[in-house]
Amino acid sequence: METLSAEVPLPAEGLLGWSWLLIALPLAGAAVLLLGGRRTDRWGHLLGTATVAGAFLLAVLCTVQLADVEGRSVDVDLFTFISTGELDVRAGLLYDPLSAVFVLLITGVGSLIHVYSIGYMAHDPARRRFFAYLNLFVAAMLLLVLGNSFVALYVGWEGVGLASYLLIAFWYTRPAAATAAKKAFIMNRVGDVGLALAIFVMFAQLGTTSYAGVFGSVGTLAGGTLTAIGLLLLLGACGKSGQFPLQAWLPDAMEGPTPVSALIHAATMVTAGVYLIARSAPIYDETPTARTVVLAVGAVTLLIGAIAGCAFDDIKKVLAYSTVSQIGYMFLAVGLGPAGYVAGLAHLLTHGFFKAGLFLGAGSVMHAMDDSVDMRRFGGLWKKLPVTFATFGLGYLALIGFPFLSGFYTKDAIIEAALDRDDVWGWVLGGVAVLGAGLTAFYMTRLMLMTFFGRARWEPGVHPHESPSVMTVPMVVLSLGSIGAGFLLVKAFPLSDWLEPVFGEHEAEHVVAPLTVGLVVTAVMLVGVLAAWLFVGRREVPDTAPVRVSPVTRAARNALYADTINESLVMRPGQWLTRALVWVDNRGVDGAVNGLAAGLGGSSSRLGRTQTGFVRTYALSMLGGAVLVAGALLAVTSG
8 A cells, every 4th residue: 555655755763753652551551440340440530530631742743743753744654454466555654744634633632631530530430441541532533533545534433433332332321311312323334325425436446545555546537426425425425524515413412521522513523524635635536516516515514503592591501502513613614615624624613612612611601500400590609600601701701702812813724715605605604604603603602691691590408519620720721722822823833834745735816805894794793692692691591491482493302303304314214214125035935945945844754754654555565556557558559
């Protein structure tokens, strides 16, 4: 299999030659905690946190060294993974600016989530097992973004699917958690089929699955083949990132512990699809059809998540639908091609900070409210939870795109890139993104008002209290990212300069001045905030959700009937097909085999009865046979 080693001569010595430790550290932690059993209960959480923190420190050092490497790309060859016939896959790692960005995000935010989990899971008897699953998840995600081939990516892809199943179903005695995990696992398998088929087509057409080999031969493929590969890759990305039409699993995944929600929905699993599209940029740059479908998926999902987020009262589900919507922004951006790759990845990074902070803040609220998630039972918490309120508020402002916070810079960059198309579809996409910004401001302001302001609507016996420092410190660190990450990535140290070796240089020719875009988006955001205040802030929040609502609200409460559509178009036809095949198998295939066996058995039984063992019976049979033969001969001669 082709590698980049020949193009980038780097000696094996040095930290980059040891980049495999990034995966090995959390993987070893998971192995020790799972195999060590109860003997590791007292210190297992510390080991799990230390392995990921160590990986983060190594990632920082590797990235610093990468900046001094010519071409900023290193391929670390490890061993032969598959060698059979014409298929020869070497296990190797690709450390380049794109993978470095994801590694830093995964290990950095992942370390903070591990620290937070020490306090959040302090009283759970299975805490050691929880940290083992977290370590396994991080290791699989790191393999996904560091692999130097689509096969290596696929191995990590499936590892992430397995670990997410284990984490979502961590409290498997709860029927809702077990069902949600199964739903996530099955819907992800649908997307995984697309990724697997894309890899098969690559090998069949090009004889390789390495990034270097595939991207270097893209020009030799027919247009239809490229489009097929692009659409199959997109199917895999939609499954892992919760994009239309495979988005229904993601909000249900909230049944897992809150740190899992932060890990899956902020910095890791849901970003895998964006990584896949960005990594496959040379393919999508050659197939406008597939790229257009990516745009459509992102725009549709953006609106679905934003609309559904306006109607739910479960604080974690509102944040989950917010994730669906924000990942839609990222898909829209990377679907724009060279104009949007960097904007989408910048939003992915800032989203990792403020969304992880929001989920951890939601966990802090739940910790204070006896694990309640119903915002109608909150209210007035800003006085009781000052640190949580401050950090959550900063994440909220960053998410809605408040001027000069993280989301303001990165979301505006996506809208600018959409408008830069300078055609009808560019205005449509830009309009959808602006509308999504208004809806985001509405549902997030609604969440803030219902949770932290107004009268206290607490259940009897609930006494809200601030979380311990082991939980609040990670929230404070993430809030700093909510404040400054956008400015650093877009203005101070442009991410476009760092990613130039991967995506090339792109000079944007703005159709609409960035200042104008910023003013329009800010105005729409303020309208969303005002609308939420008028509908929620000025009114008494009822303890139960109103029953008599508009059809739009009813549809939003049902997530625009995503589950109903999936059940009608996929699940039930699949059940009917399965039942039909079972009936054909039982009555047709098995019936024919069993019938033949029964016929032969019955015939042999009846024939066996003629063998009595008496000589007179055999003599009579012989006489009868002779009479029949004589009769036949007489009939022939007389004729």
